[in-house]
Amino acid sequence: MxxxxxxxxxxxxxxxxxxxxxxxxxxxxxxxxxxxxxxxxxxxxxxxxxxxxxxxxxxxxxxxxxxxxxxxxxxxxxxxxxxxxxxxxxxxxxxxxxxxxxxxxxxxxxxxxxxxxxxxxxxxxxxxxxxxxxxxxxxxxxxxxxxxxxxxxxxxxxxxxxxxxxxxxxxxxxxxxxxxxxxxYPTYRIVVYFMVAYIPQGITYGSYPFLLLLLFRRRFRRRLARGRVEIVSIVRYQVSSTSLPPSVQPAIHSDRATPMEIRNTEDDRRKAIVKQEENANNQLVTGFSAFH
Known part of the structure; x- marks a missing residue:
């Protein structure tokens, strides 16, 4: 049995x-x-x-x-x-x-x-x-x-x-x-396979790597932009506190400074800030080009 x-x-x-x-x-x-x-x-x-x-x-x-x-x-x-x-x-x-x-x-x-x-x-x-x-x-x-x-x-x-x-x-x-x-019905079965399984899954799993790459690229750009803002802020602070030409520093702190001397001092300050920002931008562009 x-x-x-x-x-x-x-x-x-x-x-x-x-x-x-x-x-x-x-x-x-x-x-x-x-x-x-x-x-x-x-x-x-x-x-x-x-x-x-x-x-x-x-x-x-x-x-x-x-x-x-x-x-x-x-x-x-x-x-x-x-x-x-x-x-x-x-x-x-x-x-x-x-x-x-x-x-x-x-x-x-x-x-x-x-x-x-x-x-x-x-x-x-x-x-x-x-x-x-x-x-x-x-x-x-x-x-x-x-x-x-x-x-x-x-x-x-x-x-x-x-x-x-x-x-x-x-x-x-x-x-x-x-x-x-x-x-x-093997022919129609193959069509159904492709329409409900192969094509959708191929789109899903095939596109994820590109999406991750684009996300990492966007994150890198945001970090560069954030770093640029921080560098510019630091440069402006340093220029405003220590980067004035020695010939005009006494005039700024002097009670006897004339309006012409004060105006020249402000022009020198702006030029120094612009120069420092250009240097910072050049460094950022160099780093971004290396990423690409």
Whole structure:
């Protein structure tokens, strides 16, 4: 009896295309057992994040609402997608029903891709804040952030639902053809892959290095400008206190100084300040040219 059950299980597993087909069944089960506590730990962390925002609503703003959306997506991913993926590697008997097969394919597609699409919303938020700060500060709100999340969800379902419906109809004719990678209609499947996964993720992860480079460049320019202001302030203070020509210093502090002498002294002071500022500007230009 035990032999027949084991033999049946082995036959079922051999007929299954696992996500990690190069691994043995035992290795795959060990990996599944190792990731189980990590998944539970991740759910607890995301629930804690949601509870924190619930306890402190003032923390919710146009940007932190993206963190809330990602937390909800990860919780749904852990509760719906991960258990079915692990169970599929052990047995496929529960996938023989067309409706169960359809919902399995739905979660395998939608949950991971929705997470990536939410990241492109965050990337677009950061690019807008950098490129159009006035527009961003004028229109930023929780409502607009939630509209972005709703838009990517509609985008995802708009591309996937035709494929899901077609595969659901196909599974009615081929009950044993359920597979998380949706084997039917390969041409349209490739189009969906690119529109909901490859292109959005390529834009997101490909643009982040350029955004960081531009941010570092802006920060460097601000430091140069701040240093210029500090240098000019120091130069003006030094010129006003110690850089007067010796021939006119007694005239300034003398009660017998004539108006002509005082006017000449002020002219010399302005010339000294202008000269010191020109030297400081030349040093800043040299440093900025070296940066480029």
């Amino acid at each position: 035990n032999f027949s059950v084991s033999n049946k299980t082995n036959i079922t597993r051999k007929g299954l295309e696992k996500p990690l087909a190069c691994l043995s069944d035992t290795t795959y089960e060990i990996i599944a057992g190792f990731t189980a506590p990590l998944t539970v730990f991740g759910i607890c962390i995301y629930l804690r994040i949601l509870w924190t925002f619930h306890r402190h609503p003032r923390l919710i703003n146009h940007f932190t609402v993206h963190i809330i959306s990602l937390s909800i997506i990860n919780i749904l991913n852990s509760l719906a997608y991960w258990p079915q993926t692990i169970a599929r590697a052990i047995t496929t008997d529960w996938l023989s029903h067309p409706f169960v097969c359809a919902q399995f394919q739905y979660f395998v597609w939608v949950m991971p891709v929705t997470y990536g699409l939410q990241e492109i919303i965050i990337c677009g938020d950061r690019w807008t804040a950098f490129m159009a700060p006035v527009f961003y500060n004028t229109h930023k709100s929780v409502r607009w952030s939630l509209c972005g999340t709703i838009a990517v969800v509609i985008w995802m379902h708009g591309w996937y639902l035709p494929l899901g419906i077609l595969n659901y109809v196909r599974s009615l004719s081929y009950p044993k053809a359920c597979d998380g990678m949706v084997p039917g």
